[in-house]
Amino acid sequence: MTDWRYRFAEHRGTLVAFAIFVLMFVIYVANHPAGFTANVVTTAANKGVLLALVAMAQTLVVLTAGIDLSVGSIFILTNCLASSLVAGGPAQAGLGIAAVLAAGLVCGMVNGLIVIYGRLQPIVATIATGAVYFGIALWLRPVPGGADDFNSDIADALTGQLPGGVPASLVALAAVVLVVWVPFRRSVIGRAVYATGSSELAAYMSGVPIRPAKFAAYALSGLLAGIGGLYLTFFTYSGEASAANGATYTLYSIAAVVLGGVSLFGGVGSAVGAIFGAFAFRTIGDLLFVFDLDPLWQPLFQGVVLLLAVSLGAARLFQVRNRLDLFG
Template structure:
């Protein structure tokens, strides 16, 4: 099977899974198909989808960002101090929040690129730092977010959830440059083979720094959207987002070994994950056992993706 076929099949599988799950969710939901239900679903899904895009950028350069949840927590707390008041103040606040996210991501990149610390440990440590700052800045949830803007971005436009529209715009805005621009292709090349990329004359360091900074940017975007949905800042939201962003990327079929994948896959993975947890909520699974089912879903999903390893005819291929 060629790589192209496998990728198409994967996309098809993910889309079908999402459609089936979504249908099951609508059927079990007491209120059925309505703008209200779909909008709530979309808001929840988009939050994780943005976090999954953040994780995606680091994963394609063969990295991993265990600090993404902490970046989200920190920028969410920042938003709760900055995003309200006059339109000018709000705009300024949003810019500062996004810049803070980029800064966090850029620092991760610096540690990985120039400190030569492996991404998994580097971001574990920076995550502790960002999370600590968030906790110092706002020990308990609170603060204020402009609710007019929040409503605008979390309701619907003629029956279509605004958050879904935003997500589609974001997807188009990043998917095309990733395949068409020099920096986008550089990131994919670095993830595919750092040595070959270097020998081709690609600026490996720049590509990685950009990837980590973009992860920070999307972490901040996630945080802003969380702020618009909850209208508060919460320093404790981090860990769940770290775990679920990785799960979403893997569920979507983006390999953690880097170099391949599209943001769309990560987003679909995130939507699947959120649909499953909404589904569990309405099918009456005891809330205490929810972690078990979340873990189970993740385990089964990656297990299905790994069946190829068992079927592989050449044993040698398995070790590549």
């Protein structure tokens, strides 16, 4: 296989997700009453970034052949925490932001420790921890609200528009990819995560550091979900312990991961693909808006798009001549 064919096969899921998103977004802006304007792009970007961050968090765990059902709860917990801590002057708000990110990181670390040393299935362990995290969020914010001196200047700077009409949230998302995902993907631990997800037994026999790889994946997953919760606070200036929002973002993150070409069997995919999958998934609701369709149709359209994405990802099964090739 030539180099370009290998690279195409490696990034096929990401490219498909990108193509789906571009097609849907072009249709959206072409039919939007305001057209392709900075405000329209910023609004769409802000909604997409929230799901993209949670989808990135889910991707790290899925790459290890697990599923994290607590990402939505971490997302909600850090939102409630940020609504109280991101307040006061720049220095105090900065310390609050650091505390919120640390809380997300700790939640992910707890998940990793339970899965690794408790030897529980990830889906079972994260259901339990997710309930705990949501309980803490509900204790912090029994009713929706925010701090009276919430620092809206920082929030506006990170969710508004940069010179030229560029959405600040997209720049922040790109920074997260460059600072968190790219170094992780190229590190020894990152490669170990892919090896573990592909075949944990083979990885163990090859001397791959399985436990550190899983721990790093869950820890960074919590951190990314915490960044998502922080951004939700930036958008709303408040926190809300909403079980519905937590469950929705958890399920949508799994859908975005699949749409982005990440295999639920582990070891295949990229957080960048999950980002495009998240933006494509969010654009479905925008399309319903511009075509003035009943919002009740949204789950149907989301299901159809997701089914098509899964079908494209499984197309290689029709090329298999030997059943052993499925495990190669």
